[in-house]
Amino acid sequence: MRIKLERRITLTRLDWFRLTVLSIIIAFIILSIIIAQAGKNPLAGFKEIFSYAFGTRYGLLLTFYRGILLIFTTLAFILPRRAGIWNIGAPGQLYFGALAMLGVALAFPNLPSIVLIPLMLIAAALAGGILGGIAGFLKGWWDVNEIVVTLMLNNIAYWLVMYFIMEGGPFADPFGTPDSATVPALAKAPLIFNVPFTIFLAIGLGIFLYFLLTKTKIGYKIRTLGQNPASARYAGMSALKLSLVVMIIGGAIAGLAGYHEFAGVPGVYKITRKFAERGDLAYYGIICGLIAAQSPLAAIPAALFISGMTVGGTALQRRLGLGYGLDLLFLGVLMLTIIAFEFFKRHKVLWIIKGD
């Protein structure tokens, strides 16, 4: 028996799905080794993850809260990626969006919700879009490496939030806690069955991006730039304009996540002192984007699944008394297995049995 590798020309949707599931299963096998090594029963652990994240009322709500954040940040990653651009700047764009929406809410706390909330959303999208647009402009105009730029902007945005919410800052809590001032009651996102309305925004944006990418001229240009930059240039497409468009839209979507996380999730309603723990979740949009193979529609279930894994992972830690950060470790392992499986998405393994 021997093994032969064959390059795949195309990957059917079914094959893609099988490979993705297989890579998730392998990540679970590695997780079970980690759980067993810590002296606990892996099967009980898996049961804990799934039953908490998808089976309990409170866990399911948490899965949705975090899932909405991840849908936004996954879309913010996917759209630029389709144009060949790496947007690693979702956390920074999220922070900018959060600052902008909180600024609007604190400036006009008495406006009716129907006016105030749209204003906050616009402010959040604008702020995130500006931050994304900076990276998009630099990429398109001078070809400045966008990975480095977006990461630097994340750090800048982080310290800007610190300045705004810490003692003496413009948004500091007047009651002296290390969190920001609370979002006024009228600015909080309305809940539908306890889920903030931002879920419709997130799903709507996924559908919008799907149509943008597949059915419009600009979407065609974006995909061309991503797949073959040279032919895009010969066809007279402006790389500057396209990278600006994808980064502004991507940044704006990540900015909306800032509204969702700090004015939409019940029980938060302020920029907490540990906002970075929430903002860093935006990085996991990269994993979801890879799982979803850059498809805006597949991004929605992928984000909800990953969200469930982090929510379930924290339950696992709590109930089985496992170490802090196990959920993040699992996501890291999952990221690596998914990346390793990229190989099998491009190569077919043939088992050749002698005499066959």
Added chain:
Amino acid sequence: MWYFVVSCLDVTTLLLFASIGELLNQRSGVLNVGIEGLMLASVSLSFITTKLTGSFLLGFMVGMATGSVLGFLHGFLSITLKVDQVVSGLGIWIFALGFTTYIAAPYAGPLGMGTLGGRIFGISPFFFIGIAVVFVVWAILFKTNLGLKIRSVGEDPLVAEVSGIKVERLRYLCVIIGGLLGGLSGAYLALSYSTIWAFNPTMGRGWIALALVFLSMWKPWILLGGSLLFGTVWQLALSPELIPLLPTLPLYFYRMLPFAVTIVVMILISMERFRRKWGLAKPAALGLPYIKE
């Protein structure tokens, strides 16, 4: 004032180890954007090792080994499996983020062993080791046959292969040594620079080290200059009060400074005029997987 200079050199050392390793990687055509993760993992493991065993030497060795293993992993994903180098690097970073959080959370706090080694006029000996490493990397890259091979692999792997160079083996060598140096940077951070474990100890310095390689135009001595500059900027951001005549802004604005300066310099070197004047030495095959037909 001398204290300020010495502190700047400490940060410089940290950036230098990480970025010279990355420079070596990139000269062979492999971009490792996971360098921040590589540092994170080696900071935590070297810290834990020294805390448990009481041996600085062991801590350093574990730190460097961690870096090499992650470098190897990056090599396996991007050289053997031919996954996009950016994807693989990001994967290593996200993995290291989770791994570090899980493994090191119980050990948060000070090392409790004092810092390592004496100082020469207040300067850490690691700074001189750093300069020696830059010299060695420069000498290997530009004065030896091996260096010529490494650079040719980074420029055009196909031609290199035809002329009898083992492309994949050389690239593996470079990512592993690059990872080892990144790990050394992490161990230095944990055991000498700051001997307290707190969440996210690298604070984005791995990304600055990555940017430094671009800024250096892939030349080791410019990299040393860049590390000195960014070490100074970083220290300035930490303790602006040590420098007289600086405007009193909120501290947070100073903290943004290194990242803002990075962006400005990145723009500068990306400009057409600058590229033409100084000649861009970017390895032509950087970031591209090498696929033999």
